[in-house]
Amino acid sequence: MANSPNKESTGSRTASSLKVINDKPGNATAKTKAAQSAAGNNDTEARPTLKTIAYMTNLAVTTVSRALKDAPDISAPTKARVRLVADQIGYRPNRAGIRLRTGRTQVISLVISLEEEVMGITSQMVLGISDVLSDTPYHLIVTPYSQQQGPLEAIRYICETRSADGVIFSSTEPDDERVRYATAHGMPFATHGRTDMGIQHPYHDFDNTKFTLEAVSRLAAKQRRNLLLLSPPASLNYYRHCIAGFNQGLREHGINGHISSTLDTSAKLDEIEAMIKDLLSGPDRPDGIICTSGSSAIGVIAGIEQAGLTVGKEVDIVSKQSISLLSKIRKEVGTINEDVRNAGRQLATAVLRSIDGEAPENLQSVEYPDMPSTDLPSPDLPSHDPQSKD
Amino acid sequence: MANSPNKESTGSRTASSLKVINDKPGNATAKTKAAQSAAGNNDTEARPTLKTIAYMTNLAVTTVSRALKDAPDISAPTKARVRLVADQIGYRPNRAGIRLRTGRTQVISLVISLEEEVMGITSQMVLGISDVLSDTPYHLIVTPYSQQQGPLEAIRYICETRSADGVIFSSTEPDDERVRYATAHGMPFATHGRTDMGIQHPYHDFDNTKFTLEAVSRLAAKQRRNLLLLSPPASLNYYRHCIAGFNQGLREHGINGHISSTLDTSAKLDEIEAMIKDLLSGPDRPDGIICTSGSSAIGVIAGIEQAGLTVGKEVDIVSKQSISLLSKIRKEVGTINEDVRNAGRQLATAVLRSIDGEAPENLQSVEYPDMPSTDLPSPDLPSHDPQSKD
DNA sequence: AGTAGTTACTGTAACGTTACAGTTCCGCAC
DNA sequence: GTGCGGAACTGTAACGTTACAGTAACTACT
Numbered sequence: 088m089a090n091s092p093n094k095e096s097t098g099s100r101t102a103s104s105l106k107v108i109n110d111k112p113g114n115a116t117a118k119t120k121a122a123q124s125a126a127g128n129n130d131t132e133a134r135p136t137l138k139t140i141a142y143m144t145n146l147a148v149t150t151v152s153r154a155l156k157d158a159p160d161i162s163a164p165t166k167a168r169v170r171l172v173a174d175q176i177g178y179r180p181n182r183a184g185i186r187l188r189t190g191r192t193q194v195i196s197l198v199i200s201l202e203e204e205v206m207g208i209t210s211q212m213v214l215g216i217s218d219v220l221s222d223t224p225y226h227l228i229v230t231p232y233s234q235q236q237g238p239l240e241a242i243r244y245i246c247e248t249r250s251a252d253g254v255i256f257s258s259t260e261p262d263d264e265r266v267r268y269a270t271a272h273g274m275p276f277a278t279h280g281r282t283d284m285g286i287q288h289p290y291h292d293f294d295n296t297k298f299t300l301e302a303v304s305r306l307a308a309k310q311r312r313n314l315l316l317l318s319p320p321a322s323l324n325y326y327r328h329c330i331a332g333f334n335q336g337l338r339e340h341g342i343n344g345h346i347s348s349t350l351d352t353s354a355k356l357d358e359i360e361a362m363i364k365d366l367l368s369g370p371d372r373p374d375g376i377i378c379t380s381g382s383s384a385i386g387v388i389a390g391i392e393q394a395g396l397t398v399g400k401e402v403d404i405v406s407k408q409s410i411s412l413l414s415k416i417r418k419e420v421g422t423i424n425e426d427v428r429n430a431g432r433q434l435a436t437a438v439l440r441s442i443d444g445e446a447p448e449n450l451q452s453v454e455y456p457d458m459p460s461t462d463l464p465s466p467d468l469p470s471h472d473p474q475s476k477d
Numbered sequence: 478m479a480n481s482p483n484k485e486s487t488g489s490r491t492a493s494s495l496k497v498i499n500d501k502p503g504n505a506t507a508k509t510k511a512a513q514s515a516a517g518n519n520d521t522e523a524r525p526t527l528k529t530i531a532y533m534t535n536l537a538v539t540t541v542s543r544a545l546k547d548a549p550d551i552s553a554p555t556k557a558r559v560r561l562v563a564d565q566i567g568y569r570p571n572r573a574g575i576r577l578r579t580g581r582t583q584v585i586s587l588v589i590s591l592e593e594e595v596m597g598i599t600s601q602m603v604l605g606i607s608d609v610l611s612d613t614p615y616h617l618i619v620t621p622y623s624q625q626q627g628p629l630e631a632i633r634y635i636c637e638t639r640s641a642d643g644v645i646f647s648s649t650e651p652d653d654e655r656v657r658y659a660t661a662h663g664m665p666f667a668t669h670g671r672t673d674m675g676i677q678h679p680y681h682d683f684d685n686t687k688f689t690l691e692a693v694s695r696l697a698a699k700q701r702r703n704l705l706l707l708s709p710p711a712s713l714n715y716y717r718h719c720i721a722g723f724n725q726g727l728r729e730h731g732i733n734g735h736i737s738s739t740l741d742t743s744a745k746l747d748e749i750e751a752m753i754k755d756l757l758s759g760p761d762r763p764d765g766i767i768c769t770s771g772s773s774a775i776g777v778i779a780g781i782e783q784a785g786l787t788v789g790k791e792v793d794i795v796s797k798q799s800i801s802l803l804s805k806i807r808k809e810v811g812t813i814n815e816d817v818r819n820a821g822r823q824l825a826t827a828v829l830r831s832i833d834g835e836a837p838e839n840l841q842s843v844e845y846p847d848m849p850s851t852d853l854p855s856p857d858l859p860s861h862d863p864q865s866k867d
Numbered sequence: 868a869g870t871a872g873t874t875a876c877t878g879t880a881a882c883g884t885t886a887c888a889g890t891t892c893c894g895c896a897c
Numbered sequence: 898g899t900g901c902g903g904a905a906c907t908g909t910a911a912c913g914t915t916a917c918a919g920t921a922a923c924t925a926c927t
Contacts, residue, residue, distance in 0.1 A: 134637070134638075134639070136882095136883055136884085137883070137884070137885095138883080146906080146907090147906070147907045147908075148883090148884085148885095148907090148908095149884095149885075149886095149906085149907065149908075149909095150905085150906060150907070152883095152884070152885060153885090153906090156885095160904070160905060160906075161905070161906080162904080162905060162906090165905080165906085177637070179637065179638050180883085180884080181577070181882085181883050181884070182576075182638070182640065182883095183573050183576035183577035183582075183882080183883070183884090184577055184882075184883030184884040184885085184912095185883080185884060185885085186572075186573035186576075186884090186912090187571070187573035187574055187577050187882090187883080187884070187911095187912045187913065187914090188883075188884040188885050188886085188911080188912055189884075189885070189886095189912085190912080192573075199603075201604060201607060201608065201611070206596075206597055206800070206802070207596055207597025207598075207599070207600050207800075208597075208600070209597070209599070209600035209603060209604075210597050210598070210599035210600045210603075213589075213599060213600075213603070213619055214591060214599075214621070217591060217619065217621040218591065221591070221621065221623070226618050226620075226640070227618065227619050228616050228617065228618050228619075229603055229607065229617050229618075229619055230616075231604070231607040231611065233611070247524070247567070247569060248524075248569050248571075248572070249524070250572065250616070356801070356805055360805075382802075385802060385805045385806050386805070388805075388806055389805050389806065389808075392808075410596070410597075411746070412596070412772075412775060412802075415746055415750075415775045415776070415778075415779050416775050416778055416779065416806055416807065417806065418779075526912095526913055526914085527913070527914070527915095528913080536876080536877090537876070537877045537878070538877090538878095538913090538914085538915095539876085539877065539878075539879095539914095539915075539916095540875085540876060540877070542913095542914070542915060543876090543915090546915095550874070550875060550876075551875070551876080552874080552875060552876085555875080555876085570913085570914080571912085571913050571914070572913095573912080573913070573914090574882095574912075574913030574914035574915085575913080575914060575915085576882090576914090577881095577882045577883065577884090577912090577913080577914070578881080578882055578913075578914040578915050578916085579882085579914075579915070579916095580882080
C-alpha cells in the first residue's frame with residue numbers, strides 16, 4: 088500500500104533556492120562538485136535527496152544514509168542532527184534509488200482474476216491489506232490476470248521482473264502450481280486458502296469445514312432432512328473442506344443430502360437461478376440449501392421464488408457471506424460471516440513477516456467467526472525503519 | 478496495473494552462463510570491462526539487462542536502448558537483430574532504472590478511503606482500471622487514506638514523492654481541494670464525478686440528474702405521489718445533480734416529494750433502516766423512495782419491512798445499483814445501473830491520455846445506461862512502445 | 868579535393884541509493 | 898614513541914537506464 092502520507096512530512100519546504108555559500112575547504116575535488124549540484128539543485132522545486140542533507144549538514148552522503156538508518160558507526164549527535172535536517176526539509180527516500188540499488192521494491196502484489204468478482208470480496212481484501220501496509224513503507228499493487236493467460240503467468244511475471252517483494256493470491260488449489268513456482272523462485276507469498284501439496288507456506292484460510300458443519304446443524308435444527316450443497320468449484324482446495332463438513336454434518340444428524348454436481352458457485356447467477364428452479368420442481372427436492380458463497384445465494388433465492396416457493400417455508404438457506412447483505416435483505420436466510428477484510432490483514436501480515444524471514448509454519452492461520460482466528464502477531468519490521476518510509 | 482505478463486516473454490532463458498569468448502579487439506578499455514561484467518553476469522540466474530544484449534549483439538548499451546525504442550537513428554537491420562536477441566533472452570526493462578533516470582514511474586494510483594465501501598464498488602473500479610492498464614506498461618497502486626488524515630494527504634503524498642504518473646480518485650466535491658492541489662502540482666489525474674470550480678480536468682461521471690429524473694418518472698408511473706429522495710452526502714458534488722433531477726421530475730409530474738435532511742447514503746445500514754421505519758410510521762408517509770446508492774436500498778427495504786409494509790405494495794423503490802444484486806434478490810425494486818467497471822475504464826483511459834498531454838476538455842465523459850457513454854477513444858500511448866512493456 | 872551533411876553508431880554522465888573499502892584521529896598499551 | 902584498535906567518518910563504485918554530446922565513415926555538393 089502506499090503507506091499513508093506520514094507524520095514527519097509536515098515540512099513541505101524544499102531545499103530549493105540554496106546558493107553555494109559554504110564550500111568545504113578541506114577535501115577538495117569531489118566534495119565541491121557535490122556541494123554545487125546539491126545546492127544548485129534545480130532552483131525550481133526539486134525533492135531533497137541525501138545529497139541535499141549531506142550538503143546542509145556538511146557530511147558525506149554515505150554518512151547521512153547511514154545516520155538515517157540508525158547504523159552503529161554514526162555518533163548519536165550526528166544522527167540527531169541529520170534527522171532534524173531531514174525532517175525539516177521533508178526528506179523522503181527515493182524509491183527508485185533504493186529499488187535499483189538494493190533490489191527491494193517495497194511492494195506487495197495482490198493477484199486477482201479479471202473475471203472473478205464475488206460481491207466486493209476484492210474490495211474487502213484490498214482494504215484489509217491496506218490496513219496493515221499503511222503503517223509500513225510498502226505499497227500495494229493489484230496485478231490482475233485474465234483467463235486466457237492463466238493465474239500462473241501473473242506470478243511468473245512478478246518473479247521474473249522482481250516487481251514485488253511479496254505476493255498474495257487466492258483461489259488456491261490442492262496442488263497449486265503458483266505455490267510451487269513462488270516457492271521455487273524464493274518469492275515470499277501468502278495464500279488465501281490452504282493447499283495440500285507438502286509444501287509449507289504462509290496462508291490464511293476460513294474454516295469451511297466448520298462452516299458447512301454448522302450450516303447442516305442449523306438446517307437440521309429446522310427439521311430439514313434433504314440438503315443440497317452448492318459447493319465451490321471442485322478444483323479449489325476448499326471444495327474438499329466444504330464437502331468434509333457437509334458429509335460429517337449429514338452423518339451426525341442422520342439426514343440426507345447431496346452435492347450439486349452440475350453447479351457450483353462459479354456459475355452465473357442466472358444459471359444458478361435456473362438450475363435451482365429446476366431442482367425444486369423435480370422429485371426428491373431439497374428442503375435446505377447451503378451456499379458456499381454470498382453471491383450464489385442471491386441466485387438460489389431467485390430460483391426458489393421462480394419455483395413458486397418461499398425461503399423459510401418450503402426451503403431454508405444457510406449461506407456464507409462476506410458482507411452483511413443477505414442477512415439484512417433476507418432475514419430468513421441463515422448466514423455465517425467470513426471476514427475477508429480480516430483475511431487481508433492476516434495475509435498482509437504473513438507476507439511481511441515472511442519477507443523478514445519468519446518460517447512459514449508460523450504464518451498460517453485459520454479463521455472461524457465464533458472461534459476467533461489464530462491471530463498472527465503484528466509484524467515487527469526490523470529491517471525497515473518506520474521513520475524512513477517514503 | 479501490472480501489465481499482464483506479456484507475449485514476448487516466452488523465452489525464460491537467461492544469458493546466465495555465458496563466458497567471455499568474443500572480446501571486441503577494437504576499442505579497448507571500457508568495452509572489455511562491460512563485456513566481462515555482462516558475460517560474467519552472475520552465473521546464477523541474473524535478469525538480462527541492456528548490457529547483456531549489448532554484449533551479445535556487440536553493440537553499445539545506448540544503441541541497444543535506442544534500438545528497442547525504435548529510435549530513428551538506428552538502422553533497421555540492427556533494430557531487428559536487437560529485438561530478436563531481446564526476445565530470445567526474455568529481456569524486460571528494469572522499472573527502477575527507468576524510473577530513476579526518467580522520473581516516470583509507470584504507475585497509476587487509485588486513491589480510496591479505508592472506511593468507505595459501498596458494496597464492491599472498489600472492486601469494480603479496480604477491475605475497470607485494470608482492463609485498460611493490462612495493455613500498457615502501467616501498474617495500478619491502491620493508495621488508501623484514513624479518515625483522520627483526510628483525502629488530500631494521499632494526493633499530497635503521491636505528488637511529493639512522485640510515486641505515480643497519474644491519480645484517480647472519487648467522492649468529488651463541488652470545490653475539491655484535491656483537484657486544486659493536483660492541478661497546481663502538475664500531477665495528471667481523473668476524477669470519478671465532476672466538480673464545479675472553474676478548473677477543467679479529466680473526469681468520468683454518472684448522469685445522476687437523468688437518474689433521479691427517471692426514477693421520479695418510474696414512481697410517478699406507478700401512481701406514487703409523495704416521494705422521498707435518499708440523497709448522497711450534501712458535501713459531494715453529485716448531491717446537486719441528484720437534487721436537480723429529483724426536483725425537475727417532481728415538477729414535470731406535478732407530484733410531491735422531499736429530500737431526507739437527516740439521512741444520506743453514507744449512513745450505516747442500521748441507521749437507514751431505523752430512520753425509514755420511523756418515517757413510514759409517521760404522518761404523510763412517502764409512497765416512493767429513491768435510493769442513490771445500492772447499499773442504502775438494502776437498509777431502506779429492511780426499514781420498510783420493519784414498518785410492516787411491503788415493497789411494491791404501499792411503497793415503491795427505485796435505486797441505483799452498481800452490481801446486479803437488488804434486481805435479482807428483490808425484483809420489486811426498480812433499478813438503474815451505474816457501470817462502475819466501465820467508469821474505471823474511462824478514468825484509466827483519461828489519465829493515460831492526460832499523461833500523454835491531451836487537453837482535459839477532451840477527457841471528460843458522462844454516462845447514462847440507455848444513452849451510452851460519450852466514449853473516450855482508446856489511448857494511443859505514443860511514448861511507450863507496447864513491445865517494451867516490462 | 869575539400870567541406871558539409873547524413874547515417875549509424877559510441878561514450879560519458881547522471882538519476883538516488885547503499886555496500887564496501889578505505890581514512891583519519893584519538894586514546895591506550897607496551 | 899611506536900603500534901594497535903576502535904570510533905566516526907569519507908570516497909568510490911555500482912544497480913539499469915537514458916539524455917546528450919560526440920565520432921567515424923560514407924555520400925554529395927561545390
